[in-house]
Amino acid sequence: xRWWDIEPVLELEKALFPEDAWSRGMFWSDxxxxxxxxxxxxYFVAEQEDEEGAAGGGRRIxxxxxxAAAGDVADVQTIAVAREHWGTGLGAVLLTELLRxxxxxECAEVMLECRVxxxxxxxxxxRFGFEPIGFRRGYYQPGNVDALVMRLRDPAASVPAxxxxxxxxxxxxxxxxxxxxxx
Numbered sequence: 001x002r003w004w005d006i007e008p009v010l011e012l013e014k015a016l017f018p019e020d021a022w023s024r025g026m027f028w029s030d031x032x033x034x035x036x037x038x039x040x041x042x043y044f045v046a047e048q049e050d051e052e053g054a055a056g057g058g059r060r061i062x063x064x065x066x067x068a069a070a071g072d073v074a075d076v077q078t079i080a081v082a083r084e085h086w087g088t089g090l091g092a093v094l095l096t097e098l099l100r101x102x103x104x105x106e107c108a109e110v111m112l113e114c115r116v117x118x119x120x121x122x123x124x125x126x127r128f129g130f131e132p133i134g135f136r137r138g139y140y141q142p143g144n145v146d147a148l149v150m151r152l153r154d155p156a157a158s159v160p161a162x163x164x165x166x167x168x169x170x171x172x173x174x175x176x177x178x179x180x181x182x183x
Contacts, residue, residue, distance in 0.1 A: 001043035001064060003031060008061045009045065016080050019143045030066055030077060041077070042067045042101035046090055065094035069105035074098075074155070076112035079121075091124050092160075099128065102155040110155045113147035115140055125150050129158045 001009065006027045013021045034041040046063035062085050066077040076098055081090045102110045113136060114121050122132075130150040139147035152158055 001027075001031060001034075001045045001066070003028075005045050005061060005064075006031070009064050012061060012064070012080060012082060016083070020140045022078065030068070033068075040069050040105075042069075042098070042105075044094060044097050046081075046094060063090050063094055065098050067098040067101050067110075069102065069107055072106065072108040074102035074105060074107040074110045076110060086120070091121070092127070095124065095128060096159060099152075099155040099159045103159060107155060108153070110152040112150050113139060114150060116146045116148050122148065122150075125152075128152065 006024060009027060010021075010024060030041050031043060033039060034043055043066040044064060045061050047059040048062050050058040050060050063079075063081040065079040068075045068077050076095075079091065079094055079098070081088075081094070099110065110130075112125065112130065114125065116135070130152045132148050133151045134149040136147040136149060138144045
């Protein structure tokens, strides 16, 4: 994710999480910690060519994800996929990149919070080996929705091999274009 991705990410954020969307400042703050030798964050966006394709030459953001590292523990800050791409495997691609980042940060475990009513996301996390370890009551505000706390031990062991299939989706980290594609 780069600074110019914040506005389109905010649009997707508000569409997916209308009650508890992140603010512009939250994204700016996390991106400030995603650069340089002291970086403690990694953020990714998934882009796809616009409907106009070659004529318009534009791309649009269809997903994003972020991770924070502190010592030997990483925390999934956010992960989101546009509704029209649910069930395509893009969430798994983004989560894989986060786990690769946790491994690069030399984290021994990864934590996350997930809305208790988001069963689809919980199933994704469980496929990667995350286990529920507790709840945070009223974590998501203003809706007062509980969070399920999940933990993954040894993220390096949970990272699948790179997928060679491509569907015109690029995943980009901070200001470096990645080569991972949705398969």
